[in-house]
Amino acid sequence: MIYASKISVSRGGRALLDDVSLSARAGEVLAILGPNGAGKSTLLKVMAGEFIPDSGDVAIEGRPLGNWIPLELARVRAVMRQDTHLEFAFSAREVVMMGRYPHCQRHTTAHDWDIVDQALQAADAAHLAKRPYPRLSGGEMARVQFARALAQVWPGDTQQRLLFLDEPTAALDITHQHSLLKMARDLTRAHRFAVIAVLHDLNLAARYADRIVLLDQGRLAACGTPAEVLTPDQLMATYHVAAECHTTPNGELWVHTRAAA
């Protein structure tokens, strides 16, 4: 679905990303983890086409990003960013409708409003539909933005789709952290989605990601299944924390961390 090869970005003489390669295919959730300043958001921006790396290429479905027509790309790839503020008092429903832009640049149809309402329900934000977006709490805004991203790439055909989530759970309560990531994972299982999410919580990543990419100071420190990446040695090397990792009898991985001695 997406393939990023040998991405390097430097700003002001400092390397933000150094020779990072990764790929994600439809049907999987890929989590990007790493300490602050490791280059997670930069990597996401490069893959989303928001800025062009100093070297390296990104291709979606085998086509380099530069060869996509923006509208065409927007129909298969959506990006949910950390926080999106609005000065104007659009209702939450109207904000979600903005996600339909690549499908209807001039006039919205009843079909688009249907999708908007379903996306709001899927993001557990249907009750916010008529509220003015600028008055919502941070967590409510995040759910509306998730709904907007869903509406943009709403499954309707057999085309593969790509969803980027940049710290989607940062403003959410525990309940909604789980429901958002579960929804994202369900999309990969049922609808040929690839989800790439920048996360901070190791246990959320362990629970919902199929693969984890661990970044450290702009380099790829590890890549693999949660059990392969989230090991005490790796976490000590990358985060400098002491960690214990257990697998429960039903196969769930739990990670406990504390400050290194």
Next chain:
Amino acid sequence: MNTLVQPLPKPRFPFAPSATLLIAGLVVLLVLATLAAAGIGAVEIPPSHILAILASQLGFDTSRYFTPGEAALFIHLRFPRVLLGLVTGAGLAICGAALQGLFRNPLADPGLVGVSGGAALGAGFIILLGNLIAPLVFPELRMWLLPVAAFAGGLAAALLVYRLGTRAGMSDIASMLLAGIAINALAGAGLGAFSVFANDEQLRNLTFFTLGGLGAANWTIVALCSAVVALVAAVFMRQAQALNALLLGEAEAAHLGVDVQTVKRRIFLGVAAAVGVLVAFTGMIGFVGLVVPSLARLLLGPDHHRALPVSMLMGALLVVIADMGARTLIVPAELPLGVLTALIGAPFFIWLLAKRGKES
């Protein structure tokens, strides 16, 4: 996955019945205000006479219902003036609405980002040096010197703001607004310097630009302004959905497939063209582009599909009524229209600022 396929509430369309009603109401008000504005003045023309004059223009024999004096006054003075007010209000308001969308800030305004100032500076240049330049231009083209210079000044200001406010292809709102302040200071200084060298007549004309008014109206001016404003409005209306998406932020809009740079270029060129031509013939009529879109959004929400056309209607209404006041409040003298719109607009601006302060 069954959460994705639940039954839905019924869809809602952008034009709810209440919105249609409000737009119809505004149109009716605008027609009434136009008739009233054309009738009221030093010489009153009753509405029935106005309708008769209009009918006779369409070829009906209604000449017994009005006097030739009334007809001449209406056709050559009042009606073009009222129509120019209509077009000016509509043009300034839609430019304000579009700029506010582009800046993602309800306080943006063609005056604020320096487009009006740049246009006035261009026009002032022609007023001061027009006699020197005119011999170099074909006589038939001399009347175009003023609007073309104003357009050039407005466009230069818009491009400068755009240049200064754009880093790596993405605009930075704060530096754009600061650039606007700088350009306004420059334009103010320029007009001030011009006035030192101006003779009495030129000084009156320069003052006209700073205060604004519809006194210069004639049919040529009305036709030119209408054509430009209609063209610009048509271009802006096609960008309505893109402007909505831009409110999320430029990166977000780009992710939605909006060609951000093209939309921005169209808005800037459109604003420079409309504001340039309007400033050339009516001077700097402030606050219309600021107040009207805010009111339109309060009434019908911020969706540009509604905010743009409703702003045009309300802008036209505001300027027609304000000009009626300008002509009649201190008869036989005339209040400058720009002074009147500022008197209405500035307190509204202060109220808007106070309201925003309280909310944040």
